[in-house]
Amino acid sequence: MQAAFLLYPGFTALDAIGPFQVLASAPGVDPVFVAKQPGPIASDTPACSLMAQRSLVETQRPEIVVVPGSLSGFQGVMEDTETLDWLRATSAHATYVTSVCTGSLLLAAAGLLDGRAATTHWAARELLVELGATVATERVVDLGQIITSTGVSSGIDMALHLVRRIEGDDVARAVQLGIEYDPQPLFDTGAIERCPPALVATVRTALHDRGARWISTPASNNYQ
Amino acid sequence: MQAAFLLYPGFTALDAIGPFQVLASAPGVDPVFVAKQPGPIASDTPACSLMAQRSLVETQRPEIVVVPGSLSGFQGVMEDTETLDWLRATSAHATYVTSVCTGSLLLAAAGLLDGRAATTHWAARELLVELGATVATERVVDLGQIITSTGVSSGIDMALHLVRRIEGDDVARAVQLGIEYDPQPLFDTGAIERCPPALVATVRTALHDRGARWISTPASNNYQ
Numbered sequence: 001m002q003a004a005f006l007l008y009p010g011f012t013a014l015d016a017i018g019p020f021q022v023l024a025s026a027p028g029v030d031p032v033f034v035a036k037q038p039g040p041i042a043s044d045t046p047a048c049s050l051m052a053q054r055s056l057v058e059t060q061r062p063e064i065v066v067v068p069g070s071l072s073g074f075q076g077v078m079e080d081t082e083t084l085d086w087l088r089a090t091s092a093h094a095t096y097v098t099s100v101c102t103g104s105l106l107l108a109a110a111g112l113l114d115g116r117a118a119t120t121h122w123a124a125r126e127l128l129v130e131l132g133a134t135v136a137t138e139r140v141v142d143l144g145q146i147i148t149s150t151g152v153s154s155g156i157d158m159a160l161h162l163v164r165r166i167e168g169d170d171v172a173r174a175v176q177l178g179i180e181y182d183p184q185p186l187f188d189t190g191a192i193e194r195c196p197p198a199l200v201a202t203v204r205t206a207l208h209d210r211g212a213r214w215i216s217t218p219a220s221n222n223y224q
Numbered sequence: 225m226q227a228a229f230l231l232y233p234g235f236t237a238l239d240a241i242g243p244f245q246v247l248a249s250a251p252g253v254d255p256v257f258v259a260k261q262p263g264p265i266a267s268d269t270p271a272c273s274l275m276a277q278r279s280l281v282e283t284q285r286p287e288i289v290v291v292p293g294s295l296s297g298f299q300g301v302m303e304d305t306e307t308l309d310w311l312r313a314t315s316a317h318a319t320y321v322t323s324v325c326t327g328s329l330l331l332a333a334a335g336l337l338d339g340r341a342a343t344t345h346w347a348a349r350e351l352l353v354e355l356g357a358t359v360a361t362e363r364v365v366d367l368g369q370i371i372t373s374t375g376v377s378s379g380i381d382m383a384l385h386l387v388r389r390i391e392g393d394d395v396a397r398a399v400q401l402g403i404e405y406d407p408q409p410l411f412d413t414g415a416i417e418r419c420p421p422a423l424v425a426t427v428r429t430a431l432h433d434r435g436a437r438w439i440s441t442p443a444s445n446n447y448q
Binding site: 012013014017018020021024025027030031032033040045047048049050051053101121122139140150151152153154156157160161164169170172173174176177178179180181182183184185186187189190191192195199200202203206207210 | 236237238241242244245248249251254255256257264269271272273274275277325345346363364374375376377378380381384385388393394396397398400401402403404405406407408409410411413414415416419423424426427430431434
């Protein structure tokens with residue numbers, strides 16, 4: 001199965017590489033990185049660029065589509081007819097259409113989530129609602145064809161879920177051992193529901209300052 | 225603090241991008257991808273290439289060094305004097321020298337782990353011992369300057385540990401929320417100690433077939 005990872009300027013690297021590493025470990029998946037034009041695509045941290053191998057035009061029938069999120073790069077893509085058309089066209093044929101983090105905003109902008117349950121980075125839930133989706137807060141939200149997941153690191157869980165769907169429990173168990181996925185997070189601050197408001201405010205400000213200007217911060221709220 | 229991520233042909237993408245995403249979220253860290261020559265460097269899944277921005281020669285004094293592992297690419301680097309010399313030279317000045325997965329074999333080949341405790345991918349523990357280190361099986365092994373971690377996905381935990389050491393608990397908590405690191409692995413197969421022998425044999429064969437010829441498999445064992 002061909003799995004096309006959509007790259008665009010300002011994508012978040014782990015959103016793409018987390019699911020890539022999991023899917024690349026599954027025997028039946030053939031990954032390809034695609035973009036409007038082949039060549040290096042800078043992530044939202046400019047130090048990191050990934051190579052797109054093929055153009056969207058050259059990639060018409062992937063069986064899996066993976067859309068990574070971004071700090072602000074999604075805003076440009078939401079106005080890019082070629083990419084939204086590609087998402088609509090590939091989704092008409094793909095077996096699985098998946099997103100990580102704010103990648104779901106692109107699926108929504110393409111009209112694929114109208115009135116449907118989906119998830120995104122916690123800071124983008126309101127944006128996802130504005131784009132017509134219903135927000136679910138599970139880490140991985142599986143509608144059958146469309147699978148969305150929460151922020152950045154969630155793509156690993158999403159892809160392992162996808163491997164299980166495609167190839168079954170035994171293969172997914174093997175993939176998990178192959179990448180030694182035995183996570184040991186230091187804190188219990190991975191989900192907004194379990195974080196104190198002051199920490200959430202700190203992170204909103206940090207994301208805003210790193211480029212996510214669409215995130216309102218305690219300071220900017222004073223002027224709203 | 226400059227954090228230099230060493231790229232080399234056949235590196236494992238998530239080994240580099242996991243810690244990159246965590247460290248790039250910390251306010252005081254300036255990441256850079258380095259290789260013998262700048263330009264695209266293919267990972268062990270050729271579909272994925274990352275851009276190296278700077279050569280080793282141009283990167284003499286990083287404060288953090290991150291060495292990703294690989295299915296088999298490390299074998300070439302272990303015979304590459306320039307890269308091993310660079311690891312020794314940067315380690316003489318760096319505050320933190322870190323590795324993910326089989327990246328620790330490169331630290332060992334450079335002579336940085338002689339008689340010291342370190343970890344690696346579970347399939348490479350014997351190789352690490354052959355190179356003079358003592359194998360520890362914790363997910364993250366912190367000797368003070370040198371920090372090694374287990375296979376592939378462990379770099380996220382290693383880097384969060386490093387952010388805590390550099391910038392303290394509050395910043396590390398914020399980074400964890402920023403990347404929504406609330407892992408929910410499907411199975412309890414992330415650590416070899418908790419896996420049945422048949423699953424371990426399956427994964428050894430899969431890794432061998434994907435390029436890690438140094439891993440003995442049940443079949444190849446018949447001829448030993």
